[in-house]
Amino acid sequence: MSMLQPLKDLSANIVTLVFNIYNFEHLDGSYTSDMKEHNGIYWCVKVQSNKTAKTQKRRVSIYLVCNPNNPSTEWSVSTSFGFRLVNSWGNSKNKFSSLFNHTFTAKENMKGTSGFCAWDELTAPTSGFLVDGIFQIEFDLNVSSFVGIKKEKMSKKKFDDLIADGQLIVEDKHINVCFALLADNSPVLYDLIYVENAGKTAIEIFDFTYEAVLGMVCILQMDAFEVTTQNYRDLLELGEKYQLIAVTDKCEEFLLKTRKVTIETKLKLSETFQLHFLQNDEESNVAEIPFTPITQTLTKATHNQSTDTLSSPKVVKFRVYLSRVENLAFSESGIELNIESGKTADSQTLLFYLSKEYDIDYEAFSEMFAIWMISPLLEVQLKPHHRPYECRQGWETFLKRFAMTSSVRAFSADEPILMLRRSASLTSDREFEILNRHPQCARFLINDAREMLLLGRVQLLSLDDTIRVAALLFSLQYGNFNEEVHDVTFIRNKIEEILPERTCESIAAKTIFGKAINKKTEQEGRLLKYWEEFSKKFQRESDKEHEVLWTLTHSSSCYGAAWFGARIEKKTSRASLRNFGQSFAEIEVNIGINDRWLTIVDSNFSETLLVQSLEEMSWKLEPMTDEKTPFLILNLGCDQEIENGDSTVINITDDDTTFFLMVTGNQTILIDALLENITKRRKILLERSSSDSSSSDSSSSSTGHAALIQSKLNLKNFTASNNRKLCLAKFKDGKCTEVAGSFKAFYSHGQCL
The missing domain is CATH 2.60.210.10 (Apoptosis, Tumor Necrosis Factor Receptor Associated Protein 2; Chain A)
Known part of the structure; x- marks a missing residue:
């Protein structure tokens, strides 16, 4: 043996x-x-x-x-x-x-x-x-x-003359084979050739296609043959029936390497066909799947669903959109993917096919982008192991747990779509590292940023930054500046395709019945000047794309942020009829979180209420119960290091001055999960930096970016220490010095924390 x-x-x-x-x-x-x-x-x-x-x-x-x-x-x-x-x-x-x-x-x-x-x-x-x-x-x-x-290949005639001693007939087609070779590899074929059909030189094979049997023969003869997603299943079944270990091993080797077959399908195949190496490999992958709020909800939503595709690996059509706004650069109908066993296809499978569609390295593409499921009521970034089909089937369960509304009618009418967007966990530094090696990714980042800008989700810190970004986008979309075509009228007709409506009002002249009431404004002149300047400075499209992304990264606290709906308390006038007798009101806000900043704006994206560095913040989640909505307590201006793992326990020393802000809503669970993820990633990067002598460059880059953003922020308006609009609890030397809103039910003036 x-x-x-x-x-x-x-x-x-x-x-x-x-x-x-x-x-x-x-x-x-x-x-x-x-x-x-x-x-x-x-x-x-x-x-x-x-x-x-x-x-x-x-x-x-x-x-x-x-x-x-x-x-x-x-x-x-x-x-x-x-x-x-x-x-x-x-x-x-x-x-x-x-x-x-x-x-x-x-x-x-x-x-x-x-x-x-x-x-x-x-x-x-x-x-x-x-x-x-x-x-x-x-x-x-x-x-x-x-x-x-370069192996010397035996000609078909030489093979037939010297080695082939029989034929297999499949679908009326003949394959010349060596019976001795087949019999030596399979006891079932031995009986078929030398017992059941003794003396015959032609044996008919049923139940399998010609291509599958030809593939079997090629594998046994060690001829060049490629196992693919189209033929591996037929080969596995053929290998099982005839006990062809070589064929089964070839398929198992393919399944171990491919990303086109989902983990769940591989596990089922490993059990059905006794593929032990595959089973051990995929079970180790399953053990690494994190149990996030989305995964937990998905598990509940699909508990009674059957997605077994082994008996019938049906093709499922997926359409992945690249934008929700009209964009000449991309097809409005999105990209259609036809995926075998699509019910169990995970989001990394979709990313794989998209990377092949656009000829971009998969590892870079999957790190920079993610599949999002988006509707008017909820936006969710899918993890690599999440199955889009199951997410769609259980979408109403997601809405019941995370949506801001509780309307059953709204839930039933809500229709999500799949979108390719920037990954929320991607850091700014890493984004430009990948772009330097794969510049073709920039067009997708530009598309995502353009949509976020139109939706009001990119809050630029000054009007000049807004004009610069607009000029770059004009240059990308309409080409280099041409003074014969690109004048004030052109700007006024096209600016709403570039910027959100309220921002357009701060640049373009006011109009009555579609006509401007004055001549070129100062801002319009600056936009045209920047457009002309950038057209001369950046000749290549890639240079313009890089400059747009660089400007957005260094001029906005919420570029690349994931956005969540929530509620906070805001001070109001005592004379307000709507909140008569109260000095505060609960308002709906949108909270954007990227790798460095937390930004809070009102629900209409018309006013920025708070910008907070994640490095100077800790938080504590109070989870959902039957009686109350979950809420998050943010500790703003905290100098302590954020711990790895669960939400940080808020502790302050006697010398600290800190502010607490209460955020309520079902999506605070998602906010907590994202903050944890970012914190863990930051800790890993810091540990790597401390052990790498060259890390000073990256750390100084991060510090430089933070300093640049801080220098542009109007601290009087956006920071907790100077914010007079939000209901905060302020502690100085361990004692409460100011308290507003619902915090009065927990703290009183002079109370120790």
Whole structure:
């Protein structure tokens, strides 16, 4: 029995190579054996041992060397192998190596064990390993695949004349085969050929397609053949019926590498077809899936759903939109993806196909972008393991838990779409690192930023920044500045395609019945000037795209932010009829969070209420109960380090001055989850930076960015310490000095925290 047999039944493909090492007892240095040919590839063994080593410490190293015939510059041979040192006293005395899974290449054409055993163990007179000075090593070798090796291919006529001794008939088509080869690989085929159809030279195969049977024959004959998402299932079923281990192994190897088949489908396949390596690999992946609020809700929503696609792997059509606003750069109808077993396809599968559609490296694409499920009532970024089909089926469950409204009619009418958007967990520094290597990603970032700008979700910190961004977007969308075409009238007609309506009013002249009541405004003149300047400065589209993203990153506290709906308390006039008798009112707000900032604006995006650095903030979530809505307490201006893990416990020292803000709403659970994720990522980056001497550049970049944003912020309007509009609880030296709104039910003036 092969030494590989107990580990994995690959006996159909295993060859045993026997090497004799002569005059072994005189070995000093290295010895390379004669070549052995297998499957058009030459193999030899290299044995090393030096006399200079002390006798009691002298050891023997053994390596298998791959020498392909006529290789290309980039060749590789994927193998599984092990070796044994043959002992003349019997197999029980043999010395066995461990199992190697190794891909031989031009740079690494040798693999084995350094210092495998002691020299004395082999050369002692009674050891049994030396017979007449000959030392024998046997390698059990399985070659699973090879690339870039020019193997002499036998012509079809030569194969038919010398090897083929029969035919398989499938769908009225004939395949010339070697019956002996088929029978040697399968006991079922042995019975079919030599028992049930003894003496026949043509055997008809039913239940399988011609392509599947041809693929089986190619695999057994070691001919070039590619397993794909279109044929792997037929091959697995064929391999199971005829007990073809080589075919099953080939499919398992494909499934281990591919990202086009979901984890859940792989697990079901591993159970059905006994693919143990695949099962162990995917179970380890499943164990790493985080249990987030979205995952928890999805589990409840799909508890009774059946998404088994093994019996019928149906194709599901997905449409992924790139924008919700009209954009000439992209098709308004989005990108349609037809995915096999689509009910269990996860979002990383969709990202894979999108990256191939736009010819962008998948690793970079999936780090920079994410699949979002978006509707008028809720926006959710899907994790790589989330299944869009199941999310859509359970969308009403998501709405009941996270939406701002509780209207059943609104829930039933809500229709989500899938969108490709910037990942909320992507940091600004990392964004530009990826862009430097993959500049084609910029057009998708621009598209996302353009939409966020039109929706009012990119809050620029000054009017001049807004005009600069508008000029760059005009240049991208309408080309370089042309004074014969691009005048004030052009700006007024097109500006609402670039900026939100309320921002347009601060730049363009006021109109009555569609006509401007005055001539060119100062802001319109600046926009035209910037457009002309940028057209001369940035000749390439990629340079303009980079400048837009750079300007947005350094001029907005909420570029790339994920947005959540919530409620906070705001001070009101005591004379207000709506809140008569109260000095505060609960208002709906939108909260944007990116890797560095938390921004709170009113629900109409017309006023920025607060901008807070995440590095100077901690928080505490009070989860949902049957009686009350969950709420989040933000500790603003806190200098303590944010802990890793759950929401931070709010503690302040006697010397701290801090402010508390209460945020309520079902989406505070999502806010808490995102803050935790960002905190963990920051901690990992800081740990890497502390161990890397070159980290000073990245840390100074981060600090520089924060300082730049802070310098542009109007602190009197946006920070907690100078904010007179929000209902806050202020603590100085551990005592409450100011309190407003619902905080009065918890704290009183002078109370200690």
